[in-house]
Amino acid sequence: MATKYGAYAGKVLLLNLTDQSYREYPLNDADRKTFIGGKILAARIISDFISGPIDPLGIDNILVITTGPLSNTNAPSSSRFNISTISPLTGILTSSNCGGNFGIRLKKAGYDGLIITGKSEKLIYIEIIENSVQFKDAEMLKGKLTGETQQILGGKSGKLVIGPAGENLVRYACAVSEERAAGRGGIGAVFGSKNLKAIVADGKINQPIYNADKFNELRKSWTLHLRDHPLTGEQLPKLGTAALLASMQQKRILATRNFSAGQFDGYKSITGEEMAEKYLVKNKGCFSCPIQCGRVVKLGDKQVKGPEVEALGLLGANILNDNLELIIKWNYELDELGMDAISTAGTIAFSMELNENGLWKNGLEFGKTDNISERIKEIAFRSTPEGDAMANGSRYLMKQFGGEDYCIQAKGMELAAYEPRSAVGQGLGYAVSNRGGCHLNAGYEVVMEGLGLQIDQYTPKGKAQIAILLQNLMEAASAFGNCLFTTYAFFPGFLFRKPNSFITRTVNKVLPYLGPILGIINKRPGLLQLNITPMLQHPACTMYATGIKMNMGEMMKLGARGFNLERMINARLGIDTKDDKLPKRLTDTLQDEKNPQSKVPLDYLKQKYYKGRGWDSQGIIREKTLKYYGLTNLDLIDSRQLEEQKEIKVIPPKPKKEKPKAEKKA
Incomplete structure (x- = not known):
């Protein structure tokens, strides 16, 4: 549906591989304003179709590919796009943020996103060139590696492809654009299960910027800030x-x-x-x-x-x-x-x-x-x-052969390379991450526990609130279309250039004790009605690009809304506190026998985290939390119950009739 906001293409394409049909998905401006784009908008779309457990490699699963409003705007580090689906590795929601050129080319083709349903009878690829959509035979690409596949498809168009692992339904297969991968959760296997080898997108469409002068001024200063940060x-x-x-x-x-x-x-x-x-x-x-x-x-x-x-x-x-x-x-x-x-x-x-x-x-x-x-x-x-x-x-x-105590995964997803017994906040993040053992969805707190800042690695004090803050920050940045590395520049550069200075040492010692203050911010992020530039330029840049009111508080609220929405979807798939866990090697066994703190105190951290998130003791989102983030009245569509056909065709919900009030010009 057309949009009054800047920087959006205004269209999301719904494709059915079963009958090779396509049409526009009725996304409205109320959803754009509330969920913005990227993984948060993708979660909003998935919430329309997934109401309970499904076979991730079956016909009921969908692929949702979304850009952010900053994609195709020349904002720094804004070429990212997101792919969300139900993971064949974990059985729950997964999302993967990817670089490459596909996201920008999809916007240039005139679309903010794609929703892919059904299953093709034979291997195909999709070509989207502005207003033209074609389903093409891909037998010549069968078994080809990702690099060769992109070479054969040729040209400067954006390409998103899978390799042999995706075709063979390896449960952690990825999708690749140029040399960048949407790596985690088995997205490539979902492509393979639908007999979809690749998507090609291109065009010459550029989206209008709401306030181009302010946007370009801020874009330039943001770029300089990123180049100046250590x-x-x-x-x-x-x-x-x-x-x-x-x-x-x-x-x-x-x-x-x-x-x-x-x-x-x-x-x-x-x-x-x-x-x-x-x-x-x-x-x-x-x-x-x-x-x-x-x-x-x-x-x-x-x-x-x-x-x-x-x-x-x-x-x-x-x-x-x-x-x-x-x-x-x-x-x-x-x-x-x-x-x-x-x-x-x-x-x-x-x-x-x-x-x-x-x-x-x-x-x-x-x-x-x-x-x-x-x-x-x-x-x-x-x-x-x-x-x-x-x-x-x-x-x-592990289920077949044993070894549960040292099967290093969370919710079925293997952990990243950071050993959490020496970074207990990162350990908490692994356990509560919505996509499983992911360092990024965990909040990447390890950067504050020794790999950037130097707060006490082993203390649990304040770690739950820091995790929530960082998760919200990264969730929102991803929705805007930015690389998550841009959030590093939120922290003042002198903390990294002068790690032994009195100020830096004081900050590192004080941060864990700010839990109560962070708790207030995390529970009511909308209170922060300000923009802190140049430290955090994401919200102001998004506001000037789109015309949607955005500041630091709105950004943090957006991130929390997205994280809670993902948790809500996972709750439909059976996730609760029993699943927010780590293997016993990390929670029960000391990494260093001389250090009694060198294990993850997960039970304590989880309860602090749940309270900080506004969840109950079982990890279920409280009603008042859902209300605060506007998540109580989402329309739920179960695609499996819509049509009693041998091949299921997903029908989207009807567009809402209400029209949002016009935003004041930024």
Whole structure:
């Protein structure tokens, strides 16, 4: 539906693969104003169709691809787009934020998002060129790697593709745009289950900006601020996310030997500094991004995407491998096959420990690297019994073979490379994250617990409120269309440039004691009716782009609304406090026997977190919380009950009749 707001294309396309039909989805301005875009708008759409447990690889599941209002505006780091679905790995809601060029090209084609339903009889791809939508035969792409698939599709159009892992329904397969991946939760497997190999989008449409003069002025100052900040302007451009690895080792946060320790003797061989010295060709970044955190590295006679810190840690320390060239090789193979590096590596490490303990003989051993590359291919193609079993993830293996106490996952999703017994706030985040063991949806509190700021890693004091604040901040930034790294610049640069100064040391000591103040802000974020620029330019930039009232309080309220909406959807799928947990290795076993605090005090942290979120003791959202965030009157549509047909066609809800009042010009 057309929109009065700036920066939006004004259309979301609903596609049915079963009968190859398409039409406009009736999204209205009330929903745009309330849910903005990205993963939060996607959750709003999914709430229309998912009312209870479904088979994530069955015809009832849907794919929702959404941009944010800042996409295609040249705002810094705004080329991101989101894909949401019900995860075949976890069985609950998953969302993945992706770079590449697809999101911008989708906006240029005239659409804010896509909703994909049904299932094609044969392998196809979708081509969206402005007002033209075509469903095309993809048999020539069957079995092709992600890079080759994009080459065959050709041109400068935006492409979103899967590799063999997605076609073979590996439960942690990803979707890829250029060299960037929508990595977590098995989105690629949902593409594969629908016989959808790729989507191509292009056009020349640009969306009007509501207040172009103010927007451009702020956009330029925001870019300068990101370039001047020590994290986004120095550390990430110089070493990428790999810059964190040495600090992870120092702080005992580097997951080692399937999370049995937090330090690795061979860490110096796999650091960002080592990669920069021996393998780096250049750094690279997404469109309109001043940070340029990506790496292009040498691999034999090729130049390939360099591994992020997650791959360095999990394909390195966590399996006792100190060979950086092998990590680069495996990371490249995973990208080409279309598999999530975090879940693949976590499943490999768990398999190694199962083998070591005699629970499942699978040929994998800690420190043994000669069969990893072959096993990765076996997983992608499900070509051996071992590969086929591992393609279902760690939790599946645990249910089949045992090892629950050291199956390092939360809600079925393998944890990222940060060992939470030395960062207990991060441990809480893993447990309560809406998509499972994700460091980003967790709030990435580890950045404050030693990898940026230096607040006490082990104290539980204030950690629940800090987690909520950071989760809300990242949730909203994602909805706007920004890279989450832009939120790092929220923290004053001097805290990172002068870590030993009196002011920085005072901030680190005081922050955990600000829990009560943060609690008030978290429960009523709308009280913060101000914009703090240049520290946090997201809300003002969005306001000038769209004309929607936005300030720091509204941004935090938006983030909390999104997080609660995702929890609400997961509650329909059976999630409550029993699922907000970590394996006993992380909650019951000390990482350091000399430090009685070196485990995650999860029960205590959870109750503090639930209270701070406005949930009850079982992790269920209280009615007054739903009312505050405007989540009590959402229309719910169960697509499975709409038509009693052999092939189901999803019908969207009717558009609401009420028209929102015009916003005052910003």
